[in-house]
Amino acid sequence: MKEDIERSHDIIAGRNPVSEAVNSGRAIENILIAKGELNGSVRVIVAKAKDKHIPIKEVDRKKLDYMCGNSAHQGIIAVAAVKDYSSVEDIFALAQSRNEPPFIIVLDEIEDPHNLGAIIRTAECAGAHGIIIPKRRAVGLNYTVGKASAGAYEYVPVARVNNIPTVIDELKEKGCWIYGADMNGSVYAQNNLKGACALVIGSEGKGLGRLVREKCDVILSLPMCGKINSLNASVAAGILMYEFTRQRLGIKSVNGE
Secondary structure (H helix, E strand, O other), X not given: OHHHHHHOOOEEEOHHHHHHHHHHOOOEEEEEEEOOOOOHHHHHHHHHXXXXXXXXXXXXXXHHHHHOOOOOOOOEEEEEOOOOXXXXXXXXXXXXXXXXXXXXXXXXXXXXXXXXXHHHHHHHHHOOOEEEEEOOOOOOOOHHHHHHOOOHHHOOOEEEEOOHHHHHHHHHHOOOEEEEEXXXXXXXXXXXXXXXXXXXXXXXXXXXXXXXXXXXXXXXXOOOOOOOOOOOHHHHHHHHHHXXXXXXXXXXXXXXX
């Protein structure tokens, strides 16, 4: 029972409730429709949702039954965000209010909610001014993410955008240096990471997309000394974020660097 309550915490079920959620402008992760229900009022909801760039997915009705704890859903549910999204401008405004050069985390298709939650938590602790995620092929601010972040999502602006490569270009125009985390780059601690910057973390399975990687100014790599050649995305992000923070705060290493 407890699992059902947690699972349905961010679920809006039924045609009228979903329609009103879309009309109100509430932050919605996606809308799930039972196969065979794409008609009548559902079709109208879908049209409005597409105008607002809300992802639509057709799924088996049993999935909706499970997500709603077998309560009535009329073949449609909306997965709502636990918090409204911010804008990229909000992130820069926060940096300006702190009188600090922007420090932004860009996530290229992170799909695991526990990874996103952990990254948000570390970003808040490390002093990052905000996180940018894509609208599609990535997890958003759902209940599991909020829980995994230990409430840090309340303090870190998260902006959701249509296109990560385009946003990287915009960050460059605003004076940010773009650092991507990937294999076959320079050792992370051997780079000057001060100043306005964005750290780009790739997806769990594929890493950075080709175009995203090409747009990075510098590729940072972590030394791999074991037989496994990669780290969990949130672990890698945490290590790198704190190197940015160490340098930005002027904290010296044991050898004085």
